[in-house]
Amino acid sequence: GENVEQHPSTLSVQEGDSAVIKCTYSDSASNYFPWYKQELGKRPQLIIDIRSNVGEKKDQRIAVTLNKTAKHFSLHITETQPEDSAVYFCAARDSSYKLIFGSGTRLLVRP
Amino acid sequence: NAGVTQTPKFQVLKTGQSMTLQCAQDMNHNSMYWYRQDPGMGLRLIYYSASEGTTDKGEVPNGYNVSRLNKREFSLRLESAAPSQTSVYFCASSEHLQINEKLFFGSGTQLSVL
Numbered sequence: 001g002e003n004v005e006q007h008p009s010t011l012s013v014q015e016g017d018s019a020v021i022k023c024t025y026s027d028s029a030s031n032y033f034p035w036y037k038q039e040l041g042k043r044p045q046l047i048i049d050i051r052s053n054v055g056e057k058k059d060q061r062i063a064v065t066l067n068k069t070a071k072h073f074s075l076h077i078t079e080t081q082p083e084d085s086a087v088y089f090c091a092a093r094d095s096s097y098k099l100i101f102g103s104g105t106r107l108l109v110r111p
Numbered sequence: 112n113a114g115v116t117q118t119p120k121f122q123v124l125k126t127g128q129s130m131t132l133q134c135a136q137d138m139n140h141n142s143m144y145w146y147r148q149d150p151g152m153g154l155r156l157i158y159y160s161a162s163e164g165t166t167d168k169g170e171v172p173n174g175y176n177v178s179r180l181n182k183r184e185f186s187l188r189l190e191s192a193a194p195s196q197t198s199v200y201f202c203a204s205s206e207h208l209q210i211n212e213k214l215f216f217g218s219g220t221q222l223s224v225l
Contacts, residue, residue, distance in 0.1 A: 034214075044214075091154075098159060101155070104151075
């Protein structure tokens with residue numbers, strides 16, 4: 001089955017700097033890759049997603065890139081702000097359409 | 112619309128006790144899911160229901176059972192709770208497993224098994 005690995009597990013950046021979180025997946029048939037943000041004590045919420053027919057997608061300060069050949073995808077956050085502090089999860093949809101999540105990255109943005 | 116509603120929010124059980132976690136959604140979604148969240152392990156799928164009348168195992172189904180009572184409701188049952196089942200449980204729904212994959216999560220149930 002699908003296996004998703006996510007790095008780093010924790011990331012601390014200065015406000016205004018960029019943050020990058022990377023994920024790899026194992027199932028070459030996976031074709032949908034969302035990112036979820038979970039603030040402390042809250043439920044996870046979708047922030048951006050990408051499909052396998054697209055190499056990059058942007059939404060304001062966040063972007064996701066996908067390299068199908070290498071089977072990895074990344075989340076990029078530019079001009080980080082304190083409200084970006086949260087746990088971020090990547091996921092991949094496996095061949096039976098289930099979403100398999102990575103282990104999460106705790107991002108801390110220092111003011 | 113309330114979205115996805117889970118009950119209870121907190122629960123403490125003794126080893127061997129049973130309980131049912133309730134989940135309901137009011138978005139007319141076809142697919143529903145139960146995940147557990149443990150530190151350092153992300154969200155792991157326990158069971159899911161692609162549509163009313165169907166249920167399937169996820170990544171970690173052992174020790175759990177589910178019921179898709181109707182289109183709105185999807186319950187998770189622990190028949191004989193074990194300390195390893197201490198976790199935060201999230202119910203989620205999506206419009207359709209195959210077509211629209213965006214998950215809407217409930218607020219979670221924090222379960223402790225002593």
